[in-house]
Amino acid sequence: MATSSWKSFFMGCTGYFYQSSTEKEGKRPEDPSSAFSSNFISDIPFSSKDLYRRALARSNLHEFTFAEMKIVFTNRNFLGAGGFGPVYKGFLPDKLRPGLEAQHVAVKYLDQEGNQGHNEWLAEVRCLGQYRHPNLVKLIGYCCEKKHRMLVYEYMPRGSLENHLFMKSLIEPFSWLQRLKIAVEAAKGLAFLHDADKPLIYRDFKASNILLDSDYTAKLSDFGLAKDGPQGDATHVSTRVMGTHGYAAPDYFMTGHLTAKSDVYSFGVVLLELLTGRRCLDENRRARERNLVDWARPYLKRPDKFHKIMDPNLQDNYSTEAAQKAALVAYLCLSNKPNPRPRMKEVVDVLEPLLRIKELPMGTFVFSVPEVDEDCDNMKADDENLVAGMDQERRERHDRRRRRRRHVHSVVRAEGGLQREEKDLSEDSLRRHHHRGSRHHRSRESLGSETSI
Template sequence: MRSQRLFLLSVIGQGFSPNSMGAGRSVPARDNKESGGCWGWRRSNRAMSSTASSSPHYPAHPQPEIENSVYNGNIAGGEPFLPEDVFSGSISPSLVAKDDQLRRFSYYDLICATGHFRPDNFLGIGGFGPVHKGWIRETGTSPARHGTGLPVAVKTLSSQGMQGHPEWVAEIHYLRTLRHPNLVKLFGFCIEGNQRQLVYEFMSRGSLDKLLFNVDSVPPLPWNIRVKILLGAAKGLAYLHEETETPVIFRDFKTSNVLLDEDYNAKLSDFGLARDGPEGDRTHVSTQVVGTHGYGAPEYVMTGHLNTKSDVYSFGAVVLEMLSGRKAMDKSRPMEEQNLAEWARPFAIDRERFHKLIDRRLGSKFSITGSQMLARLGHNCTNLDPKSRPIMSKVVTTLETIINLDDMATNTNLYHQMLAERAHANANANLLPASPTLVVGSSSANSQPSSPRTMRSPARGPNPRRSTSSPYGPHGPVHSASPFRPFRQERMPPSSWRRPGA
């Protein structure tokens, strides 16, 4: 039992305060007399301070062994603070595996691997904070020269991030034990002084939302690629729900948490909010309501009751996004079209109108039968009755059928009907008189419309901790988060979902 707890004890036992740390702050380090710069240096398990990151010569300070510390430096009743007490039973210690599955990097390793976290290696802002590209050797923790070795993404937890130390620990806890082709691979971590980093495999195409919604500079994703991405993500969720010793609920499935490699293979990332699912006779686990507007299952938002069908709803929202090219929640659209799942519901099951959901950017290059099946799949996954939603293995089977369909819409009656309806709609729109713009939620009709990037739901406190972006950030350091802040901490659901009499 003690060996099972050793790793998490060493991770959580650093006297860490999320509000007091950030990249670039001073960290304790040990002297490294054996190092000869960043390259070709002998491993001595020592690190350098970040106080002078612009210079290869760092002042050294003594650092105690991490394994000898306990949570917040305290000992309760002469016994170490146990990991299961930290997680209050929400993460099962039974999933903790051998310590040698992850590499433990020194901060100096990561300074060298990322070129002192230089700007041209910057990938974006994630939930934890900034993310940089780096290079490490195939084995061990030594850095490699830039452009050689193994490319990695280094995610730094900062005080400005919307996630905290518990999410950082949860990410390590799950990704060190869960192995699947459709889950992002965690190579290791750094925990040194106030520094917290995670080192992942590098995903060259970044997050799905960056490719799906960035209509200005990126060609639209082809139909077959969209279905391939959905199939990979579905396999990842099916593994978490049905193939692990304890079911794992991802709890934050969305396009920005799906990363893509060069061949558009999808991998789930950001396990900071993941939780063990119910077992035995239990139908749900009760948690704080967290996530992102538009992706959260209504019953979870209202009650905090969580099970695997909550993830299925989120997956259905992403299916509709991939089919339509619209965002799951878009405040820039008319009120009745802002929530994609609600707006799409009547069209998805209507054979005469389902084509209204199809992304115009696809043109005629989509499968007629496949688009019908995908619309119905999105509808079934976002069913308001959780018991009526399919399990993810059934979703995988459906997508495997869709990906093999090749009845493209080119020169079909359906496609010509779509073109005629769109032309008619555009003509009517051009005939409408100009009218003052009224911003939703504004008290004045003369208010200037807000940019979709800046329209946010009210924050849930002075320091919201949850990011709505991927580790890579879909739009870089400025526009890296999705347009809407997540619901967080409080159990109070949005007013539109409030229960009668509440």
């Protein structure tokens, strides 16, 4: 394998993106007839300029000037950074553009020295400019003036799914229904892309690319690596391996053959993260548990074992039936071969009904002790037969003992009963002693009579 191919393979597998030396140099002939009054087009290969113009023209997005972006950035706040570059929070005033309402926005600023470049920028504009869906982040516009390349999105105030799952010390863990709802909404986003008139393969589905709005609605973001699906009779698209290690399907990782089933595998990894509360790769765990898929997959199809991998933060507050079905969906999505994996539409059809199975919170178990001893009730019938043959005196003593047993929780009654029992016993002993004495006296009289004879 050539050195460049090995480099592309390595950089793709580790989530970094390789640019050729000619791309890095950016030395391209300028086109004075360009419709864009900027140096942006001059940095693009000549054969790709028409493609860029057509893509931007069809995008139906706002094209902001750099002067307008300065207004947006008046009170900017840094939100984070990725392979594309830093992301800032800004504000669009209501008078900036006719028909554009005032709102907070998130602005991606392409890092000139970063890992991504023109192709990723264009893919983002092309995809989100043409594809609109409730579970895709809305791209409002872009700026491509001189060397300034920006993307302006709707602001997602709840951040990423990754933060909610793995920053548990700062954010309250999601409930079972919240996790299931996010899984369903993310699956709908992927299903929409796969079933579009021009199918699109997302290629970088992961927890950090699932953003949440104020209502915790999940939306897919970051389409820089999106790729057109196979056309006609083609079964796959051959491309260099790009994405994030741990989420990429093994068949795509090994062969470079990209299909919609590659996204299905990545969805299975995220669904497994939702179930377990663990990262797909975690070097801080024991060796056998560092790779989440390898560790958890054998448990997913075992109804008697899957609870061992469920997130302890759920505290068993989930529907066992729903969790078992979700675990089985994850198992099928994580098949090592693409054919057994379901289509995303089928995943949605299975997961969405599970939302109607409400979670079952485990409350405190309270056991009430009955006032009357249960043994008395169980023995009642036997007692009645037993006392039938007793004489009146023994029957009375038996009734007194049974009444005392009913009120053993009362100290006063217990002490009174014990005192009466002692009295009864003493009286009974005296009678027996008197009876034996009388019998002994009669025996001595008889013996005396016999002796005198």
